[in-house]
Amino acid sequence: MFPANEALILSAILFSLGVIAFIVRRNLLYTLMSVEIMLNAAGLAFVAGSAIHGQPDGQVFFMFILPVAAAEVAIGLALALLIFKRCKTLDLWAIARIKEE
Amino acid sequence: MLLIMFYIAAIIAVVSTGAVIFSRNPVYSVIYLIISLFAVAMVFYTLGAPFLAMAEIIIYAGAIMVLFLFVVMMLNLGQNRKDEDLQAASAKALVLPLTFTTILAMLTVLALAGAIPAPHAVGTSSAALGKALFDKHFLGVKLAAFILLVGSIGGMHLGRASSTPDTKETRI
Numbered sequence: 001m002f003p004a005n006e007a008l009i010l011s012a013i014l015f016s017l018g019v020i021a022f023i024v025r026r027n028l029l030y031t032l033m034s035v036e037i038m039l040n041a042a043g044l045a046f047v048a049g050s051a052i053h054g055q056p057d058g059q060v061f062f063m064f065i066l067p068v069a070a071a072e073v074a075i076g077l078a079l080a081l082l083i084f085k086r087c088k089t090l091d092l093w094a095i096a097r098i099k100e101e
Numbered sequence: 102m103l104l105i106m107f108y109i110a111a112i113i114a115v116v117s118t119g120a121v122i123f124s125r126n127p128v129y130s131v132i133y134l135i136i137s138l139f140a141v142a143m144v145f146y147t148l149g150a151p152f153l154a155m156a157e158i159i160i161y162a163g164a165i166m167v168l169f170l171f172v173v174m175m176l177n178l179g180q181n182r183k184d185e186d187l188q189a190a191s192a193k194a195l196v197l198p199l200t201f202t203t204i205l206a207m208l209t210v211l212a213l214a215g216a217i218p219a220p221h222a223v224g225t226s227s228a229a230l231g232k233a234l235f236d237k238h239f240l241g242v243k244l245a246a247f248i249l250l251v252g253s254i255g256g257m258h259l260g261r262a263s264s265t266p267d268t269k270e271t272r273i
């Protein structure tokens with residue numbers, strides 16, 4: 001009845017796209033965005049599992065993922081602003097080199 | 102009908118997530134991510150979770166992504182801003198996002214008009230979700246409240262004027 005198995009495949013694809021973004025992009029904002037993509041894919045897997053088993057617990061866990069993502073973004077973006085103020089860049093490799101010196 | 106909606110939303114989600122990774126301008130990435138979250142909300146609708154679809158649109162696409170957009174525009178990233186400002190007005194850059202949002206909006210209108218009824222689910226309806234959330238998992242609700250409290254305190258602390266590096270260096 002539900003396209004739940006296809007949704008699990010979709011969540012796997014989205015999660016791997018998030019991992020690729022995490023590895024490929026060097027900008028700090030993109031790493032935060034890829035964490036968002038991965039959290040969202042995990043939530044999609046939870047909702048698909050909830051549809052497969054006919055239990056609301058998976059949806060409840062998506063409701064818990066939402067505040068975690070909101071708090072993570074609030075603190076992460078505040079840290080990114082501070083890092084940009086201090087280092088004048090958000091390039092992660094450049095920031096790592098600054099820390100070594 | 103529901104399967105067609107699912108496949109359209111899934112294809113849009115995957116393509117726009119790919120566009121998030123490979124677009125040069127951070128503003129475009131954030132906008133593609135908003136489209137991707139919208140499409141995932143459609144997938145939630147087809148999975149029999151209309152409440153979570155609304156929560157996804159309101160909280161993820163509405164609040165979190167607007168915060169991202171705010172910070173991206175505040176930081177003014179990019180090598181040559183002049184070119185990007187010109188690019189932002191070009192029609193070529195708008196084709197893909199406009200197509201995606203049009204398709205998603207049409208699907209939303211169809212769903213609201215009743216052409217695509219939400220799948221009938223007993224165990225995973227919004228009422229069952231509310232009952233499970235505030236009965237079985239009430240401790241988790243309290244923990245979520247603590248997480249939000251800690252997040253807001255942390256954001257406030259990091260954003261204080263005295264915690265900026267300049268003032269700290271002058272104080273030392």
